[in-house]
Amino acid sequence: VSFSEEELYRPNFHFTPKANWMNDPNGMFYYNGYYHLYFQYHPDDNVWGPMHWGHAISTDMISWTEQPIAIYPDKLGTIFSGSAVVDISNSSGLGEVSKATPIVAIYTNFKKLEGDDNSKQTQSIAFSNDEGRTFTKYENNPVIDNNNIKDFRDPKVTWDEERNKWVMSLAAGDKIMFYESKNLKDWNLLSDFGKGIGGHGGVWECPDLFKLPVLGTDESKWVLFVSINPGGPNGGSATQYFIGDFDGTHFIIDKEFEKRLNEEHNYWIDFGRDNYAGVSWSNVRTKDGGKLMLSWMSNWDYAQKVPTQKWRSAMTVARKVQLKKDNNGYRLFFSPVNELSKYRSTKYKNENIKIKEETKLMASEAIDLASTEINFKISDLKKTVYTFKLSNKQGDQLLFGYNHGNKTFFIDRSKSGQTAFSEKFANKPSTAVRTSSNDNLTGTILLDKTSIELFYDNGETVMTEIFFPNAPYEKLSITSENKEFILNSIEINKLNF
Numbered sequence: 051v052s053f054s055e056e057e058l059y060r061p062n063f064h065f066t067p068k069a070n071w072m073n074d075p076n077g078m079f080y081y082n083g084y085y086h087l088y089f090q091y092h093p094d095d096n097v098w099g100p101m102h103w104g105h106a107i108s109t110d111m112i113s114w115t116e117q118p119i120a121i122y123p124d125k126l127g128t129i130f131s132g133s134a135v136v137d138i139s140n141s142s143g144l145g146e147v148s149k150a151t152p153i154v155a156i157y158t159n160f161k162k163l164e165g166d167d168n169s170k171q172t173q174s175i176a177f178s179n180d181e182g183r184t185f186t187k188y189e190n191n192p193v194i195d196n197n198n199i200k201d202f203r204d205p206k207v208t209w210d211e212e213r214n215k216w217v218m219s220l221a222a223g224d225k226i227m228f229y230e231s232k233n234l235k236d237w238n239l240l241s242d243f244g245k246g247i248g249g250h251g252g253v254w255e256c257p258d259l260f261k262l263p264v265l266g267t268d269e270s271k272w273v274l275f276v277s278i279n280p281g282g283p284n285g286g287s288a289t290q291y292f293i294g295d296f297d298g299t300h301f302i303i304d305k306e307f308e309k310r311l312n313e314e315h316n317y318w319i320d321f322g323r324d325n326y327a328g329v330s331w332s333n334v335r336t337k338d339g340g341k342l343m344l345s346w347m348s349n350w351d352y353a354q355k356v357p358t359q360k361w362r363s364a365m366t367v368a369r370k371v372q373l374k375k376d377n378n379g380y381r382l383f384f385s386p387v388n389e390l391s392k393y394r395s396t397k398y399k400n401e402n403i404k405i406k407e408e409t410k411l412m413a414s415e416a417i418d419l420a421s422t423e424i425n426f427k428i429s430d431l432k433k434t435v436y437t438f439k440l441s442n443k444q445g446d447q448l449l450f451g452y453n454h455g456n457k458t459f460f461i462d463r464s465k466s467g468q469t470a471f472s473e474k475f476a477n478k479p480s481t482a483v484r485t486s487s488n489d490n491l492t493g494t495i496l497l498d499k500t501s502i503e504l505f506y507d508n509g510e511t512v513m514t515e516i517f518f519p520n521a522p523y524e525k526l527s528i529t530s531e532n533k534e535f536i537l538n539s540i541e542i543n544k545l546n547f
């Protein structure tokens with residue numbers, strides 16, 4: 051049997067453009083029933099090139115409908131990553147009476163200059179009076195010029211309720227600069243953050259600053275996402291986060307958080323190799339005040355070489371972000387948005403399964419293993435390795451699981467199918483240290499044709515990776531290293547789209 055690229059690799063429930071190259075999510079906002087997702091897009095090729103903002107809309111962050119390109123390059127340059135806000139009070143004056151509430155996009159203009167690796171990166175705005183469908187560039191762009199800062203990009207704007215102003219976080223080299231504005235046009239530099247703090251193995255990109263309630267308390271803290279490339283925990287691109295306070299001028303990292311960060315930097319939104327440039331939706335929160343986000347599901351180490359031709363890259367599933375505090379201090383938790391559960395159909399459930407040797411849990415004839423949500427619980431934790439295995443008759447296998455001996459989660463895609471397109475794709479398994487000390491290990495596993503998203507311990511540790519099997523995976527099994535154990539529960543939901 052041979053499969054078409056569409057059959058084998060086009061995701062069932064992760065956003066991909068119909069054709070050509072995509073990277074970072076951009077300009078995400080919610081308004082009037084629609085979640086908007088713009089994205090770094092090269093409409094003329096399946097590799098990175100002159101960037102545009104592609105566009106897609108959704109009513110639930112799961113099923114997306116691609117829209118016409120929203121923002122095109124202009125004389126100031128191509129259109130790099132950025133954000134969009136709903137300018138409810140028309141603070142910008144860019145709204146028109148009798149039209150919809152203005153949406154203002156804030157993005158980086160990237161202008162290539164003579165010489166290798168030489169460019170000018172400035173910040174510009176564009177406005178939409180038709181709910182984000184079409185944008186008009188502001189006549190006095192750029193709104194933030196650049197005096198020779200090499201990497202200066204990815205403006206993310208948030209409304210600061212306490213101080214009644216817009217606050218922008220902007221990546222500059224390997225730090226973040228904060229700006230304020232009353233009208234989205236005139237910006238004042240406030241401060242910068244990052245020297246000597248966190249990972250500095252690469253350039254800082256795509257920041258996001260927002261306030262989050264600490265679940266179950268009256269307290270709130272400020273969260274700062276910073277993508278870094280390279281320098282991720284398992285190589286290449288990844289996104290770290292910081293917890294602290296914002297006083298209107300400075301982001302002040304929480305002292306205890308900083309201490310733990312210095313001891314062991316395990317504050318990454320995802321430890322897998324394929325979650326980058328993630329940012330949150332503006333103008334919407336979950337019922338408990340959480341934020342909603344998604345990320346680019348790839349890695350600059352190999353993104354331009356992955357074995358799809360018609361399109362390249364997908365986004366992660368949309369996730370909610372919550373902040374909790376326990377004996378180990380502040381920590382973010384990530385889980386798939388609740389809207390995903392409305393796609394559940396056929397369910398398989400079992401409890402107290404005694405596992406002695408490799409045991410089949412599901413075959414794809416019963417539940418399609420490329421459109422699946424799995425929840426499991428293991429209370430019987432021994433110093434052994436628990437390994438889930440996805441496999442097909444072609445001999446491809448994806449291994450993932452947990453080693454309770456060294457308290458480490460892992461994904462091993464070295465035999466998962468096509469891997470030779472890049473040395474960096476499968477040179478070693480990805481790992482993540484388990485930070486939870488819960489006696490039960492619980493996890494949610496999302497499987498699509500070319501991706502796995504693992505949410506362990508209610509989202510305390512997350513791993514996302516992509517893979518390219520030679521044929522669809524047909525079987526899911528579980529085994530442990532020479533020890534018997536009880537799989538306390540497993541629930542496998544087919545997701546119907």
Ligand code: FRU
Nearest residue numbers: 074090101130131203255327
């Ligand atoms: C991150 C990034 C951004 C930039 C964009 C260009 O992946 O490098 O910093 O704005 O991609 O496409």
